[in-house]
Amino acid sequence: MRAILLALACSLALPAAAAEPTTYVVRHFDTPKGEKDPNLLPQGAARAEALARWFRGKRLCAILVTQYQRTRQTVAPLAASRGIALQSYDAADTAGAVARAKASPCPVLIVGHSNTVPDIVAQLGGARPADLKHEDFGDVWTVADGKTDRVTIAP
Numbered sequence: 001m002r003a004i005l006l007a008l009a010c011s012l013a014l015p016a017a018a019a020e021p022t023t024y025v026v027r028h029f030d031t032p033k034g035e036k037d038p039n040l041l042p043q044g045a046a047r048a049e050a051l052a053r054w055f056r057g058k059r060l061c062a063i064l065v066t067q068y069q070r071t072r073q074t075v076a077p078l079a080a081s082r083g084i085a086l087q088s089y090d091a092a093d094t095a096g097a098v099a100r101a102k103a104s105p106c107p108v109l110i111v112g113h114s115n116t117v118p119d120i121v122a123q124l125g126g127a128r129p130a131d132l133k134h135e136d137f138g139d140v141w142t143v144a145d146g147k148t149d150r151v152t153i154a155p
Helices: 002-013 042-054 069-082 094-103 117-123
Strands: 023-027 062-065 086-088 108-112 139-144 147-152
Touching: 023 117, 042 069, 062 069, 062 094, 069 086, 069 108, 094 108, 094 117, 108 117, 117 139
Parallel strands: 023 108, 062 086, 062 108
Antiparallel strands: 023 139, 139 147
């Protein structure tokens, strides 16, 4: 009996394994096709406002964006409403963005592109989404504890 009590006391004294913080991944919102660094279309800007509303009540401490204005515009309303400064990462360095998100003690949003989002989700340990086409806008992937959820943000 004494050994059982000792084992129980030791197990209670051990810190619980910390769950990895949630990471959100979104592809920049609606842009015209074929332009190098376009602004968001009006529908994309409306979706950006909807994203800020979707995040209400959710914990978020950092937003990572690429060097392109469309990623910054996608999260501008959210960043402004939260007072979060955008942090840049090189679009060619998705592994670096993922490492920064994994090292964060709290939830992070990574904004990527059609050719990077599936890999970012997979590198985070989530189920890799299908390749994205130009017209695939509005999805947010939530990766936490090896699970992946996807919602679509309507404009």
